[in-house]
Amino acid sequence: MAVRRLALLLEYEGTRYSGFQYQKNAPSVQREVESAIQRLTGEQVRIAGAGRTDAGVHAAGQVVAFTTEAPYECRSFASALNHFLPEDIAVRQAREVPLGFDPRRHARSRVYRYTVLNREGRSALWRRFAHTVYGLLDAEAMRVALAMLEGQRDFAPFAGPLGGRRSTVRRLYRTAVWREGEVVRLEVEGNAFLPQQVRRMAAAVLRVGTRQMSMEEFGALANGGRHGACQWMLPPAGLCLVSVNYPGLFFEET
Structure with missing residues (x-):
């Protein structure tokens, strides 16, 4: 055979x-x-x-x-x-x-999406698929902050434990933040991602959206270069690997 x-x-x-x-x-x-x-x-x-x-x-x-x-x-x-x-x-x-x-x-690129539920009170239906934030959440400020990370850079500040010496330079091709009623979504497309990178980036961007961190502080964190400088990390439930893209390999839309 x-x-x-x-x-x-x-x-x-x-x-x-x-x-x-x-x-x-x-x-x-x-x-x-x-x-x-x-x-x-x-x-x-x-x-x-x-x-x-x-x-x-x-x-x-x-x-x-x-x-x-x-x-x-x-x-x-x-x-x-x-x-x-x-x-x-x-x-x-x-x-x-x-x-x-x-x-x-x-793989040419990977797309990850983090979902935030922004409302008063917890949800029984979203609990396994979103992180809930109560009160003010400025999606536009989050969009601006996340866009600051586009391009090739050292993502060491947003990296979790690496388990050995390896490069922390990655490239983000595209970022997006948008609101759909009570739901705010953050999406990133990059060539590859470090352990915990997306959840740590999302946590820092969320602090900008809740006005716990200024845009200047976010920029300083992102450009600081120190491994693990971002100590915040959102729970895994809100994160989804949306797609992986390859040259010459296409799966039909379903």
Whole structure:
């Protein structure tokens, strides 16, 4: 049987998982997907993911890839695999890709979105998908602050533990902040992100929006250069990996 490589477009609710990456004694998205593939095909595979989302972080467009000898057509493979996955993980689409395809190294950009619920009183429906802020929230000030981070720069002030020496220079291609009634969304697109970077950036921008930090203070923090200078970090529930973009690989809009 011919060996081929498949890429899967995944969505998942990260609430009950320790993150995407496999962990020996904790539930992970990777463990569930690999287990489902084994139950479907009889093969033991190791999937590679585009992004290692943290515990509690969601995804609407995570991309994973693996090699297989399974003869399924892509559409039927996605449908069949969903039968073996838990309800909080779903395969949206499957695509055949070159054998050398690496979903992390070959990604051109990643898009993350953080959702803030701005209202008086807590929400039962949004609690697993948004961070709630009570009182004043200036979305326009947040938009201006977040835009200051666009371009290539050292994001060390917004980095969490790195686990070794590595470059903290990244590029943000695009930022956006907008309000939809009680919901304020922050979106960033970049070539790659450091551990906890998006949640720390969102936390600092949120302090500008609640007038706990001036624009000048935000600029000084962003340009300070000291690793972990931003000590604030928003909870994981509001964060979602929206999409991962590749040259020459397109998933259909659904």
